[in-house]
Amino acid sequence: MKSVFVAVLTIFSLSLQAQTLVKGRVMDKKKPLEGVSVALKDTYDGATTDKEGYFRFRTTEKGVFVLTVTSTGFKPFEQTIELKAGDSVEVNALLKEEITELTAVTVTAGTFEASDKKKVTVLSSIDIVTTASGNGDVTEALKSLPGAQQVGESEGLFVRGGTAQETKIFIDGTLVNNFFFSSMPNIAARGRFSPFLFKGTVFSTGGYSALYGQALSSALILETIDFPDQSTANLGVSVIGLSGGFQQLAKDKNSSWGLNYSYSNLAPAFAVIKQNQDYFQIPVFHGADGNFRIKTSKTGILKYYTTLSTSKLGFTTNSIDSVGYKDLFGLENFNVYHNLAWKEKLGRKWKIDIGTSYTNNKDDINSGMRDAQDKDILLTGLEFKDYKLKLRGNYFNAKVVLEKRLVGLSALRFGSEYNHSTDKTTFTDYSGSTYPGSISENLKALFAEADIYITNAIAAKVGSRMEHSSLIDKTNLAPRVSLAYKTGKQSQASLAYGLFFQTPENRNLPSAFPLTFSRAAHYIAQYQKVTSDRTLRAELFYKKYDDLVKTGLGSGSQFQALNNEGFGDAKGFDFFWRDKKSIPNVDYWISYSYLDTKRDYLNFPGAITPNFAAKHTASFIIKKFVTKLKTQFNGAYNFATGRPYYNIAYDGQNNKFNITDQGKTPAYHNFSFSMNFLPNIGKEKAKSFPVYVLSISNLFNVRQVFGYQYSYNGIRKQPILPTSRMFVFIGAFISFGVDRTDDVINSNL
Amino acid sequence: MKKFLSFFLLVATFASAQAQMPEKFVKAMESKVALIDSTNSAAGFIELANSFERIANAEKNQWLPYYYAALCNVMSGYFSMGDNPMGASADKIDPLADKAKELLDKAEALEKDNSEIYLVRKMVHSLHMMGSPMQRYMTDGPAATSALEMARKLNPDNPRIYLQEAQDKYYTPEQYGGSKEEAKRLFEKAVKQYEIFKPASSIHPNWGLSQVRYFLSQY
Numbered sequence: 001m002k003s004v005f006v007a008v009l010t011i012f013s014l015s016l017q018a019q020t021l022v023k024g025r026v027m028d029k030k031k032p033l034e035g036v037s038v039a040l041k042d043t044y045d046g047a048t049t050d051k052e053g054y055f056r057f058r059t060t061e062k063g064v065f066v067l068t069v070t071s072t073g074f075k076p077f078e079q080t081i082e083l084k085a086g087d088s089v090e091v092n093a094l095l096k097e098e099i100t101e102l103t104a105v106t107v108t109a110g111t112f113e114a115s116d117k118k119k120v121t122v123l124s125s126i127d128i129v130t131t132a133s134g135n136g137d138v139t140e141a142l143k144s145l146p147g148a149q150q151v152g153e154s155e156g157l158f159v160r161g162g163t164a165q166e167t168k169i170f171i172d173g174t175l176v177n178n179f180f181f182s183s184m185p186n187i188a189a190r191g192r193f194s195p196f197l198f199k200g201t202v203f204s205t206g207g208y209s210a211l212y213g214q215a216l217s218s219a220l221i222l223e224t225i226d227f228p229d230q231s232t233a234n235l236g237v238s239v240i241g242l243s244g245g246f247q248q249l250a251k252d253k254n255s256s257w258g259l260n261y262s263y264s265n266l267a268p269a270f271a272v273i274k275q276n277q278d279y280f281q282i283p284v285f286h287g288a289d290g291n292f293r294i295k296t297s298k299t300g301i302l303k304y305y306t307t308l309s310t311s312k313l314g315f316t317t318n319s320i321d322s323v324g325y326k327d328l329f330g331l332e333n334f335n336v337y338h339n340l341a342w343k344e345k346l347g348r349k350w351k352i353d354i355g356t357s358y359t360n361n362k363d364d365i366n367s368g369m370r371d372a373q374d375k376d377i378l379l380t381g382l383e384f385k386d387y388k389l390k391l392r393g394n395y396f397n398a399k400v401v402l403e404k405r406l407v408g409l410s411a412l413r414f415g416s417e418y419n420h421s422t423d424k425t426t427f428t429d430y431s432g433s434t435y436p437g438s439i440s441e442n443l444k445a446l447f448a449e450a451d452i453y454i455t456n457a458i459a460a461k462v463g464s465r466m467e468h469s470s471l472i473d474k475t476n477l478a479p480r481v482s483l484a485y486k487t488g489k490q491s492q493a494s495l496a497y498g499l500f501f502q503t504p505e506n507r508n509l510p511s512a513f514p515l516t517f518s519r520a521a522h523y524i525a526q527y528q529k530v531t532s533d534r535t536l537r538a539e540l541f542y543k544k545y546d547d548l549v550k551t552g553l554g555s556g557s558q559f560q561a562l563n564n565e566g567f568g569d570a571k572g573f574d575f576f577w578r579d580k581k582s583i584p585n586v587d588y589w590i591s592y593s594y595l596d597t598k599r600d601y602l603n604f605p606g607a608i609t610p611n612f613a614a615k616h617t618a619s620f621i622i623k624k625f626v627t628k629l630k631t632q633f634n635g636a637y638n639f640a641t642g643r644p645y646y647n648i649a650y651d652g653q654n655n656k657f658n659i660t661d662q663g664k665t666p667a668y669h670n671f672s673f674s675m676n677f678l679p680n681i682g683k684e685k686a687k688s689f690p691v692y693v694l695s696i697s698n699l700f701n702v703r704q705v706f707g708y709q710y711s712y713n714g715i716r717k718q719p720i721l722p723t724s725r726m727f728v729f730i731g732a733f734i735s736f737g738v739d740r741t742d743d744v745i746n747s748n749l
Numbered sequence: 750m751k752k753f754l755s756f757f758l759l760v761a762t763f764a765s766a767q768a769q770m771p772e773k774f775v776k777a778m779e780s781k782v783a784l785i786d787s788t789n790s791a792a793g794f795i796e797l798a799n800s801f802e803r804i805a806n807a808e809k810n811q812w813l814p815y816y817y818a819a820l821c822n823v824m825s826g827y828f829s830m831g832d833n834p835m836g837a838s839a840d841k842i843d844p845l846a847d848k849a850k851e852l853l854d855k856a857e858a859l860e861k862d863n864s865e866i867y868l869v870r871k872m873v874h875s876l877h878m879m880g881s882p883m884q885r886y887m888t889d890g891p892a893a894t895s896a897l898e899m900a901r902k903l904n905p906d907n908p909r910i911y912l913q914e915a916q917d918k919y920y921t922p923e924q925y926g927g928s929k930e931e932a933k934r935l936f937e938k939a940v941k942q943y944e945i946f947k948p949a950s951s952i953h954p955n956w957g958l959s960q961v962r963y964f965l966s967q968y
Contacts, residue, residue, distance in 0.1 A: 044804050
């Protein structure tokens with residue numbers, strides 16, 4: 001210590017000989033900056049600013065020098081100064097904020113982004129799987145964000161007055177055609193994809209980028225993980241089945257591959273938890289998936305992912321059409337999905353993304369009636385309920401996006417998308433007559449989009465998309481614009497406008513009448529304030545629908561799509577607050593949506609609030625990890641006010657549809673709870689990492705009514721209920737190799 | 750023979766390293782390096798980091814100033830977390846961790862396969878993880894471990910490896926495998942390593958002993 005003191009003293013006295021004093025102050029627009037580095041270029045001399053932004057240092061250098069002032073997040077400041085012995089120089093620097101991805105405003109209107117790309121995440125993959133009401137399902141967890149409805153009787157995301165079909169899901173840029181398991185009457189099917197396949201989730205509730213199309217309401221954009229950290233293996237056993245798999249990372253860490261298999265059989269669960277359906281074929285699922293990932297260069301990666309699944313189920317429910325008889329529904333599904341994506345930086349600030357996917361889907365549906373003795377029966381007047389339907393779908397999607405980075409963060413993106421689909425149906429009626437059908441579509445799209453950073457505080461995204469559908473032989477042009485303005489260090493306001501088009505759904509096709517695209521215009525205003533542990537977000541929206549498909553009796557008294565004279569609108573606001581800071585070790589969020597929507601489409605007699613839209617929707621999610629117990633506790637409460645329901649019947653005399661009965665369901669409440677016990681977390685040299693999961697949905701056994709179903713003749717109605725009031729899930733998941741316990745929590749199915 | 754050759758190579762590189770270090774540079778570095786063990790505030794480490802960075806920018810072919818600048822940024826991050834070792838604001842920590850990484854990359858470009866650089870890399874990952882532990886421990890955790898293992902492989906006698914291990918044990922809650930007792934054993938081991946450790950020159954890394962003493966005084 002003494003020697004240091006001497007050394008310092010020596011240097012100090014030496015430099016006293018013929019020094020120049022350099023001093024000054026460093027500020028940004030409003031306030032002094034602390035900790036800023038001030039340096040005399042190419043010398044060792046300089047200083048660091050104090051709390052008030054002041055600096056001063058002495059130097060023995062003489063002549064003309066450049067003084068540099070640098071601080072993270074600011075553009076460097078330089079000034080030439082002349083140093084003369086015994087003189088003093090004063091430099092006051094005003095630093096300007098630098099445009100970086102971290103500090104710059106981002107165009108966020110309508111979007112919840114959750115990924116590692118941005119520092120700020122709203123919901124990460126781990127959040128998704130530890131959301132108690134999510135049941136380990138991506139879209140189910142997203143229902144705890146504002147914008148989505150609590151619809152429990154069918155799968156999909158109903159966003160801001162839109163139907164589930166108005167939300168499209170993309171994996172690595174390309175459209176996914178069968179994201180969910182096949183539909184069942186009044187039962188919501190789960191997603192086929194495990195949440196921990198994805199590293200990034202962008203849930204756009206409107207106003208999304210020109211890179212995506214064919215969705216009037218919403219886009220869910222999922223990005224798959226790149227490389228595993230290490231080779232792993234996993235095993236799982238739960239009340240609903242078994243699973244196992246492994247992931248192998250090559251020694252050079254330039255490639256990896258993996259396989260997983262799962263078998264689910266709901267017999268044990270259904271034996272304990274009474275179902276509203278009476279199963280003659282208990283649901284059985286086989287699922288396998290495989291992947292490989294190869295680094296094609298320092299900056300390039302090729303990813304392949306495939307799933308193969310088969311399922312079988314069959315049940316009867318008491319028929320509302322004929323008392324004492326039962327409705328029968330049977331389903332066999334086979335589905336193969338391939339996704340191949342390649343990303344590469346081409347140099348000179350060019351980037352390319354290519355994605356392709358192929359899906360082959362087979363559904364064999366069996367519908368009919370049974371009597372009290374469970375014998376198949378054909379009832380006069382209800383023959384239409386007895387049929388067999390074979391669906392064969394082949395889908396191919398490809399997309400190319402080129403990106404060129406311009407000055408600063410500004411960028412230009414453009415590319416093309418191609419979607420091919422062939423849907424073949426074979427309908428066999430009660431008498432054995434078959435009616436084959438086939439619909440084939442080739443959708444081609446071109447798109448271009450620019451991110452324009454005017455300053456650090458103002459950014460715009462301007463884009464346009466053009467699509468041509470071979471099915472209806474029509475072309476559309478969809479402009480999209482959004483603006484963002486930074487109002488403070490962590491807050492910003494955004495505006496978005498866009499036109500969105502969608503080809504009429506297959507279920508309304510083919511039609512004898514010429515149809516065109518349905519259209520929605522989005523207007524969104526957003527304010528958000530985000531820090532790393534708190535997020536506040538409020539959004540106002542207005543959505544106008546035009547050219548919705550109307551259905552009715554066409555020529556030959558056949559029920560079909562007639563025209564595009566449907567219309568509608570939706571307006572409301574969303575609120576989101578997430579806080580990880582105020583209560584130690586507790587993370588919670590609150591979301592609320594107000595929705596006012598009416599539409600006239602399909603067979604609606606006029607503009608009415610559709611049966612999937614509740615006026616008020618809210619969620620409260622809370623998570624707490626208790627270190628002592630090595631257990632994470634998760635709670636969720638989802639609420640929605642009652643939804644309207646209608647019986648719309650055809651009046652043959654006046655040749656139109658009428659509402660013969662209507663009402664409103666009781667309000668929806670769902671309390672869910674889950675806990676994950678991780679006995680080996682953080683334990684050194686542990687070879688296996690088990691996770692024990694217990695989750696309970698509808699904890700307080702509240703009666704939930706999703707809507708009402710009417711008999712064919714409109715005389716009787718019955719509530720549409722969840723398959724069981726409460727569901728309890730218990731499972732154990734063990735991973736070997738690396739502590740990926742967080743991942744495993746989620747494979748709760 | 751092989752041993753002799755590697756010894757020769759070591760001497761040769763050492764000699765050339767010394768030859769490449771001008772006196773003015775060594776003097777300036779000595780005065781700053783001496784401050785590392787006595788600085789104990791976030792602002793103090795920023796000031797020190799800036800000093801090293803100035804030297805680095807003036808002497809672009811020396812790895813040590815980049816290395817120390819990176820270290821001081823990390824230390825500043827540690828000190829800015831205060832008494833809350835389980836989590837700090839990512840807004841505060843990330844710029845420091847990013848800056849340290851950038852400086853360390855420059856040091857590594859000039860000096861490959863150095864145990865000390867890997868050790869600071871481990872510290873950068875640990876610091877970054879603290880910005881959001883729940884979300885980052887799966888990526889930063891293994892990265893920190895592998896950097897520390899690399900540091901050990903390159904020089905098992907580096908006393909700072911034991912210091913890092915001991916600190917991790919000290920701050921990690923027992924439920925996650927932490928142990929104050931085991932930490933004490935490691936701190937004591939570190940003291941022994943510091944006694945036999947010989948830095949390559951007066952300005953090569955030799956910091957950390959005062960930290961070890963501080964921790965041991967807490968028992």
